Each structure stands twice: as structure tokens, then as C-alpha cells.
Amino acid sequence: MLQLESMVEKLNATFYNSVDFVAREISFPKDQYAILCYYSSMANKKDVQDIVNLLKMQTTVNEKEWDATTSSQKESYNLEKLVEYVCQGFTVLLLLNSQQMVRFTIPDLPHRSPDEPTNESIIRGSHEGFVEDMDVNLGLIRKRMRVPDLIVKKVTVGTDNKAEVYYFYLARFANQDNLTELERKLDLMKDKIDGLYTSGQANDFIEDSPLSPFPQILNTERPDRVFANLSEGKIIIMSDFSPNAFIAPVTLFSFYQSPDDFNSRVIVGSFYRMVRVFSFLAAIFLPAFYIAVVSFHYEVLPIELSKKLKLDISEIPYRPIFEALIVEVIIELIREASVRLPVALVQTIGIVGGLVVGDVIINAGLVSNMVVIVVALTAISSYVVPSVELNTSIRVLRFPFMFAASILGFFGILIGALALVVHLCNLNSLKSPYLYPIVPFDPKKVKQILFRGKHTKSSPQPSSFDPKGREI
Amino acid sequence: MNFTITKVQLFLMLFFRSTGIIFIGYPETIILAGGRDAWIIFFVGSLIVFFQLWIYEKLYKYFELGKFTAWIYIFIWIIVLIGSIIYMQYNLNIWVQQNTPHTISLVLMLLISFYISVSRPSTIINLPVFIIPFIFIFIIYLLFSIPELSLNHLFPIGTSTGGQWMKGTMVAMAAFTGLEGYLVLRKYVLPEDKISFKDILTFQLSITLFIGFLVIVTKMYFATDALPYVTEPILYILKSIEVTFVKRLDIFFFFLWLGWSIISFGLIVFNIRIVYFKQKRKHKIWPMAVLHLIVFIGSVGIINIQVMEFIRNHFHYFYIPTTFILPFIIMLFNRRRKSKCAEL
Structure with a gap:
């Protein structure tokens, strides 16, 4: 006793x-x-x-x-x-x-109410979002998916804080290879990690190529997005202290899809999906294209435009790459400041950055009008992506292209673009091809990159780079 | 190497392998060789290649390379690689990058090819897919030249001599250089993906229509006497097309061609990789690095206009030994050997 x-x-x-x-x-x-x-x-x-x-x-x-x-x-x-x-x-x-x-008794831990996530807002559809409580989050999913084969599993990670990481999937759709790979990585994480303080740490362990600029895990706070991905055989990973759900395996094109695509009409949804995909190209290549044209290939422009551009930049005392870099750095500073500042002050920063600084640097002769237009268009294009991670990746990616264009013109862009495409072809998410339906090429599915059809049945992502692994 | 492909992937690879490097300069070569009937000669040549492809499909199982024949093919492909990279580099220098030292652009192109060659097979197998949308854009822009085309340059027919027909047919068939890749890749096609007569016909029709379109447009655009002074007629046509938003369309399409050619180059390297690694070799990085070094050394010292002219005037001689004589000798020899073994 x-x-x-x-x-x-x-x-x-x-x-x-x-x-x-x-x-x-x-x-x-x-x-x-x-x-x-x-x-x-x-x-x-x-x-x-x-x-x-x-x-x-x-x-x-x-x-x-x-x-x-x-x-x-x-x-x-x-x-x-x-x-x-x-x-x-x-x-x-x-x-x-x-x-x-x-x-x-279940723990009574503090958490928010399931409000709409601010960085993933949509126009129509559910406005619920995940919170920092796993029971509430699971409730939000089970509310949408009332089936017994939604399996939830848990692992405890980190000797310092014993964080609980949950992963769940639909038994009838999830691919066993993906599941085994995820479990292997979670085991590795369990052994190696001291404490899981932020959900981003898990990313490094779960992603197949953490050094790649492209995210291989889709991060969302929306239960409807999680629901849609579960139906496609994806696995969801969440922790009990973060509202972020990680979805894997994913393709590059998953980052360009938004629940709004299916909330709006077929034609409208397809149009905006196309706009988003083209924004990817604009966000990466537009400043590089500008630099290549003004530095090497003036002759591609019509004479009227070429004259105007020459007049405009003839007053600028340095090379186009530095001109573009100045505006790019200012845009990045404004963006970073607006993220960190209190909401009430963000508008002020927008006015100061956009109007005052923009106008003054042109009047001071530091940059030309054209470069401001190009960089502004690029910034807008990069914000069209409905995923924060890919958005930041794209913003970083345009810098190497700018340097390549300033050294070799269009040839530099071509070499960079080929390297980027090969890198994308090589990437995988939980060992599944990242660039499906291009790698492996599936002609019937390619149109889904640009068009959204009538949504009737979800189709799982293949788990192999070989065409024989396409059928799951 | 362990991989499988679908028949769509096989035909895509063959299409881009064959068209890639040659398509901007090829129309001039065949028109000069075949004379006024060059476009008809091209279609006749294409018909011959179609039957060749059909026989390939019947006999591909017997295309098994031994050590000696594998090295012969590797040697031939290395020569093709060197010729191709010289042609790409030369055009790059002529059209856009006059001041860039050719070693730099050569190294960059070879680095990309090296990166492709050490990637997983699915990368090079699917890379041609990225070019597909550009083919349509390219054709649409070429159609803008219709007002400048003249039917008088096509007709009357029947004026080419027997010698022109002979040489023209050889050059016509050379448009399909790289067809031996069919034999190398065919056995990797999924067994359930049966290749029918219709599939081969569709492939051959699409490649014939594409190159035939370029030949006909060139023939209708230029007078035959003017052609010897125009080295890359397709680029010249694009240069002369006026659109409101771009003054020099040819520069954009030049880079499209260059990207297409680098992928085509990568497909030749892929053939080497398959044949080389069939001998159960383990390390892929070193052999690929050595291969690219050989191509670099082989090309860097000999880039000049004479070599270019030599390549342009003699590339068609490669077709018959590499895609006709050698494969048929190998297939018929293996077939005979297998039937003898079966008899024993």
C-alpha cells in the first residue's frame, strides 16, 4: 500500500x-x-x-x-x-x-473557434478553418466524411515536448507505398528530433527533397481541402498544436487548385485555373525576360516600343539587372513589413511603399517606369498562387533567372528553364511523381491542369514514375 | 536499366528525336538535293520509312546488341552527338550570341544534357511533352506567311532528274534519322500496349505532315535559285513575318528550336545509356560525365564554317548504314541463329 x-x-x-x-x-x-x-x-x-x-x-x-x-x-x-x-x-x-x-476526462486546452483561415479565403463555400486542437480538427473532417474507413493514427515526436503528430487517410483510396514511406519518415523523425516546436520542422523530415525550392507537401488550414484530398487517396498529417494540415503526396498542380474552382461554374473555374497556371510563368520569367530584352535582344521589340524603352532607360546610370533588383528588394521589404506589422498599419505601409517610394524612385532616376511595371506585374502574379509555400518559392526562384538573363540573355533563360524542368521532373512527393500528369505522361489527365471538368469522381495520384504503376 | 514506357511515350520520343536538331535547316537540304519535285520526293521517302518501321515492328524482338555491335552504335551516336552540338552551337553564334565564347555555351548545353542523363529515365522519357504546345504555336506563326507563298514554286512537277530523285530520296529518308531508337526502346513498351499498323501509320503521318509542311512552306516561299544563300530558311521566314507586338519572331523560335534540340540531344544520350548500361554496369554518373567530356573535346576544337558545311552536306549518309543496313543485319542474323537453336 x-x-x-x-x-x-x-x-x-x-x-x-x-x-x-x-x-x-x-x-x-x-x-x-x-x-x-x-x-x-x-x-x-x-x-x-x-x-x-x-x-x-x-x-x-x-x-x-x-x-x-x-x-x-x-x-x-x-x-x-x-x-x-x-x-x-x-x-x-x-x-x-x-x-x-x-x-x-479529455484535456480542456485553450483553442480558437474554427474561423476561416486568413491566408486561404474563398468566395463561396465553407468558411471553417482548422484550430490548434486535434479533436476539433478531426471533428471538422469527420463532419464531412462520415465513413468508417477514415483511419486516424498517432505518433509521439520529440523528447523535449512529446508532441503528438496525427496522420489520417481513407483506407480504400490511400496507396500502401505512400503510407509505408510516411511511416518510415515519421519513425526517423521520432528518433532524430528533440522537440517539435513548429509544424515546419515536420516538413523537413516528410519531404523527399527538403533542399528543393518547391514544396512537396501541401499546407492547408481548410477542412474542405483536406476532405477533397482524402478522396484522392492523399494522406493528411497534423499536429495537436498547429492548425496546419500537411497533405502528401501532391503534384505541382495541386498548389494551383483552390476549392473556389469547384464552387464556381465550370467555365469560370477553368478560366481562373488557367490564369493561375500562367501566373506561374509570369512570376518566374517576367523580370528575367525584361532584363534579357533590354540588355541583349532589343531587336525583338517593335521600333516604337523599343525607342520609348531606350529613352526611358538611357537616364538610368546602371545595368538593368541592378535596376530590377532595386525594385524587387523594395517589393520584398514592403511584403515582409506588411506581414510583421499590426493589421491596422499594413495599409499605411502599402501607401508608403506603393505610392511614395514607387513614385520617388522613378522621379529620382533610380529606376525606369518599365521596370516598376514589370516587377509589379511579377509580384501580383506570384500572389495569385493559392499556396503560401509555393508563392514564396516562386519569388525566390526568379532571382537566379534574372542573373542568368543578365549574363546570357534569352540563352541564359533557356538553360535555366531546362534545368528547372528537369529538376521538377526528378522531384517526388512521398516517392510519387511530383509532375503528374506530365511525368509519367497521361494524355487523358493533362487537360485537368488547365480545365476543371464536372466533378463526379476523384482520381488517385499514381505512386510510380513508370506507366505500369499508374493504376492503383 | 529498369523502366517501362507506353506506346505514346515511345512515339513522342521518336518524333522529337527525329525532328529536333534538323528541322530549321532540313527543308533547304532536301530542296537543293531534289530540285522542284523535292516535296514529292520527301513524301515518297517517308513512305519507304513507313514500311521500314513496319518491318521494325515485326522483327524488333531480334534486335539484340552484342558487345561489338553495342560499341558500334555507341560510336555512331557519339559522332551524331558531336555533329549535333556543333550545329546547335554554330547557329547560336550566328543568330544571337555573337559575342559569347562558344566554349561557354557548349559547356552550358552539355551540363544540361549531363543533368538529364543522370536523372531517372522517366525524366528524359517525358521531357518531349513540354515541347508539344510550342509545336502548335510554331505552326500557327508559320501560317502567317501564307500571303507570301507562291504556288508557282511548287508546280509544274516532274522536272527533277533521276539523279535528283536518287539523292533526294536519300535526304528525304535522312529526315527520320534516329529511327533506330525504335528498336532500342520498343522492348520497354508495356506488354499490354500493343502497337498496331494504325499506330505506326499515325506516327509516320504526324512526323511526315510536320516536316512536309516545313518543306512545302519553304519551297513555296523561296525561289529554288535563292535557297543556297539561305542557310536556315524556316528562321528566315519567321524573321520576315510581321506581327504588331514582336519584331523578331525568329529569335523566340530559334530558342524554341534550341530547347527542342537539347531534348533531342538528351534522347540520343538516353539511347547510349540504355545500350551501355545493358551490360549490368553500376555507376551511371562517371560514364555519363566521360561521354559528355568526349563530346565536348570532340566538338570544341572543330567548330567552324567548313565543318558545318561538311555536316550539312553529308549527314544523310548516316541514315542507310545506321537505321537500315546495321539493324537488318543484326535482326536477320539473330533470327537465323534463334531458328537454328530451335531446330537443334
């Missing part, structure tokens, strides 16, 4: 006498002595009291199954387990005579 007072002291010492740790002795009919332990910051006291009362009552009525409630579980006392449960937000009732413990 465990001693009451010494046990309370031991528990307090185990939890370093933390002020929010509660180890309270209570009278309990079955055992006489019991200790209730929980973190007051993580548990709802009213729920705790209700369940304790229920257990007390059940002990007197049914001696055999006194611990059977919907939210309690009895097991033998083990200090290590007790510590783990309390840290996870459970309340543990320690019975001293029988050396057993009952853990109960």
Missing part, C-alpha cells in the same frame, strides 16, 4: 512543485485513500468534479465495473505513465490501496 502523505510529496516533487499542478487527497468509497492529480491549466475543474462524483457513485452501486465511464480508463499504477498522462492534460485518480490509477 502506498502512503498518502509521502505519495503527495513525491508527486509534487516529480512535477517540480509547479503551481498549476494539483495533487489532492480525496476520500473514495472503494479504497478510502486516493489522490487526484492534474494540471489546473489543462483540465476543466467542473468536468473533473463531475467524473469523480460519478465514479464514487458507481463504486457503491456496481463494485465490479465501477470505473466504466465514457471517458475513464483503469490500469495499474506506474509513475512514468502517470506523469505522461498528466502532461497530456488528463486527470489521474491514484488509488493507494489497490495501487491502481484511473485516467479520465
Whole structure:
């Protein structure tokens, strides 16, 4: 039998006498002595009291199954387990005579209400978003997917903070190869990572090529997007402290699809999908194209435009690459400042950056009008992408192209473009081809890159680069 | 190497392998060789190649390269690679990059080819797909030259001599250089993807229509006497087309051709890779690096107009030994050997 007072002291010492740790002795009919332990910051006291009362009552009525409630579980006392449960937000009732413990109530951790994510807003459709609570998030998904084969699994990662990482998938659609690969990577992460502080850390482990500029995992806070991807056989990875859901395997073109495509009419949805795909080309190549034209290939422009451009840039004291870099850096500074500033000040930054700085640097003769137009168009094109990760990748990618164009003109762009295409062809997401339906080439599916048809049935992504692996 | 392809991928690779490097200069070569009937000669040559392809399909199982024949093919392909890169580099210098040292552009093109060659097979197999949309854009822009075309340059027919027909047919068939790739790649096609007479006909029709269109447009645009002074007639036609938003269309299409040619170059390297690595070799990076180094050394010292002229005037002699004589000797020899083995 465990001693009451010494046990309370031991528990307090185990939890370093933390002020929010509660180890309270209570009278309990079955055992006489019991200790209730929980973190007051993580548990709802009213729920705790209700369940304790229920257990007390059940002990007197049914001696055999006194611990059977919907939210309690009895097991033998083990200090290590007790510590783990309390840290996870459970309340543990320690019975001293029988050396057993009952853990109960779900943790009551603070979280937001499921509002629409600010960086993935849509015009029509559901406006719910994930929050920093896994039960709420799973509820949002199960609300949309009322089937038994939505399987949810959990791994605990990080020796420092024991973060819980969940992954879920639809058993009838998910590809076993993808699943095995993900589980292998999560195992690796479990061994290697000290603490999972931000969801981005998981990215580095799950992605096949973390050094590539292209994201191989789709990040979303929208339950409807997760639902659509589950139906395509994708696997979803979430942690219990972040509203971000990671979707894998994905293709490059997944980043250009938005729930709005299917909320609007077929033609309208297709048109905007096309606009987004073309924005990819504009965002990467437009400044490089400008630099190549003004530095090497003036002759491609009609004479009228060529004259105007020459007049415009003849006053600029340095090469077009520096001119473009100045405006690009200013745009990046404005963007970064607007992300970090309070919402109320963002508009001011927009006015200062867009109007004042833009106008002044042209009047000061630091840059030409044309380069401001080009860089502004590029910035707008890069923001068309409905994914923040790809958006940032594209913004970074245009710099090497600008340098290549300034050294070799169109030839530099061609060499860079070929290298980019080969890199994209080589990429994979959870070992599945990243550039499907181009690699492996599937002529029937290629049109889906630009057009959205009538949505009737989801089709899974192939897991192999070989055409024989296309059928799943 | 372990990979499979579909028949669509096979025909796409063959299309881009054959058309890639030659299409901007080829019309001039065949018109000069075949005279006024050059366009008819081209279609006759294409018909012969169609039957050749059909026989290939019947006999491809017997195309098994031994060590000696594999090295013969590797040697031939290296020569083709050197000739191709010289042609690409020469045109780059002539049309746009007059001041760039040719070693720099050669190295850059070879680096891209090297990157492709050490990537997984699916990369080069599917790279031609990226060119498909540009083919349509290219054809649409060439159609803008219709007002300048003259039927008088096509007719009357029947004026070419027997010698012109002989040489013209050889040059016509040379448009399909690289067809031996069919034999190299055919066995990697999925077994359930049966290649029918119709599939071969569709492929041959599409490649014939594409090159035939270029030949006819060139023939109708230029008087035959003017052609010897125009080295890349397609680019000249594009240069003369006036559109409101771009003054020099030819520059854009020159780079389209260059990208197309680099992919075509990569497809030849892929053939070498398949044949070389069939001998169960493990390391792929070093042999590919050595191959590109050989091509670099082979090409860097001999880029000049004489070599260019030599390549242009003699490239058609490659076709008959590499895609006709050698493959048929190999296939018939293997067939005979197998039937003898079966008898024993």
C-alpha cells in the first residue's frame, strides 16, 4: 500500500512543485485513500468534479465495473505513465490501496473557434478553418466524411515536448507505398528530433527533397481541402498544436487548385485555373525576360516600343539587372513589413511603399517606369498562387533567372528553364511523381491542369514514375 | 536499366528525336538535293520509312546488341552527338550570341544534357511533352506567311532528274534519322500496349505532315535559285513575318528550336545509356560525365564554317548504314541463329 502523505510529496516533487499542478487527497468509497492529480491549466475543474462524483457513485452501486465511464480508463499504477498522462492534460485518480490509477476526462486546452483561415479565403463555400486542437480538427473532417474507413493514427515526436503528430487517410483510396514511406519518415523523425516546436520542422523530415525550392507537401488550414484530398487517396498529417494540415503526396498542380474552382461554374473555374497556371510563368520569367530584352535582344521589340524603352532607360546610370533588383528588394521589404506589422498599419505601409517610394524612385532616376511595371506585374502574379509555400518559392526562384538573363540573355533563360524542368521532373512527393500528369505522361489527365471538368469522381495520384504503376 | 514506357511515350520520343536538331535547316537540304519535285520526293521517302518501321515492328524482338555491335552504335551516336552540338552551337553564334565564347555555351548545353542523363529515365522519357504546345504555336506563326507563298514554286512537277530523285530520296529518308531508337526502346513498351499498323501509320503521318509542311512552306516561299544563300530558311521566314507586338519572331523560335534540340540531344544520350548500361554496369554518373567530356573535346576544337558545311552536306549518309543496313543485319542474323537453336 502506498502512503498518502509521502505519495503527495513525491508527486509534487516529480512535477517540480509547479503551481498549476494539483495533487489532492480525496476520500473514495472503494479504497478510502486516493489522490487526484492534474494540471489546473489543462483540465476543466467542473468536468473533473463531475467524473469523480460519478465514479464514487458507481463504486457503491456496481463494485465490479465501477470505473466504466465514457471517458475513464483503469490500469495499474506506474509513475512514468502517470506523469505522461498528466502532461497530456488528463486527470489521474491514484488509488493507494489497490495501487491502481484511473485516467479520465479529455484535456480542456485553450483553442480558437474554427474561423476561416486568413491566408486561404474563398468566395463561396465553407468558411471553417482548422484550430490548434486535434479533436476539433478531426471533428471538422469527420463532419464531412462520415465513413468508417477514415483511419486516424498517432505518433509521439520529440523528447523535449512529446508532441503528438496525427496522420489520417481513407483506407480504400490511400496507396500502401505512400503510407509505408510516411511511416518510415515519421519513425526517423521520432528518433532524430528533440522537440517539435513548429509544424515546419515536420516538413523537413516528410519531404523527399527538403533542399528543393518547391514544396512537396501541401499546407492547408481548410477542412474542405483536406476532405477533397482524402478522396484522392492523399494522406493528411497534423499536429495537436498547429492548425496546419500537411497533405502528401501532391503534384505541382495541386498548389494551383483552390476549392473556389469547384464552387464556381465550370467555365469560370477553368478560366481562373488557367490564369493561375500562367501566373506561374509570369512570376518566374517576367523580370528575367525584361532584363534579357533590354540588355541583349532589343531587336525583338517593335521600333516604337523599343525607342520609348531606350529613352526611358538611357537616364538610368546602371545595368538593368541592378535596376530590377532595386525594385524587387523594395517589393520584398514592403511584403515582409506588411506581414510583421499590426493589421491596422499594413495599409499605411502599402501607401508608403506603393505610392511614395514607387513614385520617388522613378522621379529620382533610380529606376525606369518599365521596370516598376514589370516587377509589379511579377509580384501580383506570384500572389495569385493559392499556396503560401509555393508563392514564396516562386519569388525566390526568379532571382537566379534574372542573373542568368543578365549574363546570357534569352540563352541564359533557356538553360535555366531546362534545368528547372528537369529538376521538377526528378522531384517526388512521398516517392510519387511530383509532375503528374506530365511525368509519367497521361494524355487523358493533362487537360485537368488547365480545365476543371464536372466533378463526379476523384482520381488517385499514381505512386510510380513508370506507366505500369499508374493504376492503383 | 529498369523502366517501362507506353506506346505514346515511345512515339513522342521518336518524333522529337527525329525532328529536333534538323528541322530549321532540313527543308533547304532536301530542296537543293531534289530540285522542284523535292516535296514529292520527301513524301515518297517517308513512305519507304513507313514500311521500314513496319518491318521494325515485326522483327524488333531480334534486335539484340552484342558487345561489338553495342560499341558500334555507341560510336555512331557519339559522332551524331558531336555533329549535333556543333550545329546547335554554330547557329547560336550566328543568330544571337555573337559575342559569347562558344566554349561557354557548349559547356552550358552539355551540363544540361549531363543533368538529364543522370536523372531517372522517366525524366528524359517525358521531357518531349513540354515541347508539344510550342509545336502548335510554331505552326500557327508559320501560317502567317501564307500571303507570301507562291504556288508557282511548287508546280509544274516532274522536272527533277533521276539523279535528283536518287539523292533526294536519300535526304528525304535522312529526315527520320534516329529511327533506330525504335528498336532500342520498343522492348520497354508495356506488354499490354500493343502497337498496331494504325499506330505506326499515325506516327509516320504526324512526323511526315510536320516536316512536309516545313518543306512545302519553304519551297513555296523561296525561289529554288535563292535557297543556297539561305542557310536556315524556316528562321528566315519567321524573321520576315510581321506581327504588331514582336519584331523578331525568329529569335523566340530559334530558342524554341534550341530547347527542342537539347531534348533531342538528351534522347540520343538516353539511347547510349540504355545500350551501355545493358551490360549490368553500376555507376551511371562517371560514364555519363566521360561521354559528355568526349563530346565536348570532340566538338570544341572543330567548330567552324567548313565543318558545318561538311555536316550539312553529308549527314544523310548516316541514315542507310545506321537505321537500315546495321539493324537488318543484326535482326536477320539473330533470327537465323534463334531458328537454328530451335531446330537443334
